[in-house]
Amino acid sequence: MQRVSRASVDVDGVDVGSIQAGFLLLVGIEASDTDVDISRAVEKVVHLRVFPDEEGQMNLSLLETGGSALVVSQFTLLGDVRKGRRPSFVGAAPPEQAEAMVDRFVDVLRSNGIHVETGVFGASMDVALVNSGPVTIVLEIRAGRVR
Numbered sequence: 001m002q003r004v005s006r007a008s009v010d011v012d013g014v015d016v017g018s019i020q021a022g023f024l025l026l027v028g029i030e031a032s033d034t035d036v037d038i039s040r041a042v043e044k045v046v047h048l049r050v051f052p053d054e055e056g057q058m059n060l061s062l063l064e065t066g067g068s069a070l071v072v073s074q075f076t077l078l079g080d081v082r083k084g085r086r087p088s089f090v091g092a093a094p095p096e097q098a099e100a101m102v103d104r105f106v107d108v109l110r111s112n113g114i115h116v117e118t119g120v121f122g123a124s125m126d127v128a129l130v131n132s133g134p135v136t137i138v139l140e141i142r143a144g145r146v147r
Helices: 035-047 095-111
Strands: 002-011 014-019 022-027 058-060 068-073 115-118 126-136
Touching: 002 068, 014 068, 014 115, 022 126, 035 095, 068 095, 095 115
Parallel strands: 022 068, 068 115
Antiparallel strands: 002 014, 002 022, 002 126
């Protein structure tokens, strides 16, 4: 997750999603991910206090700032490079499962009052962003645990 002042995603030169201030969320789904994991991830995303208050301190959440989210599915986040020279993606969910889980993630974000834009699942996308801060946080949800 990256705090951005703006971000966009293009497919074949066409802007399919863009936001102003908020989060660019690059989302990778593992085969073992569940709806509980999605709910915990959304809970963390909407309430994490990483936006500046009037004094410039990171004290405000996405909900408190009225920020948006640009969600881009990215299975390459799950690449395992511990062996060899080519990433292994055996831990990534199959496309049908991953697409359904990313859709669920977007739906739960929206049900929390967040304006959400998205990329196109499975497409080759060009993602542009202005990282504000910069602030980049790796959020892992595994077996219901947040890291």
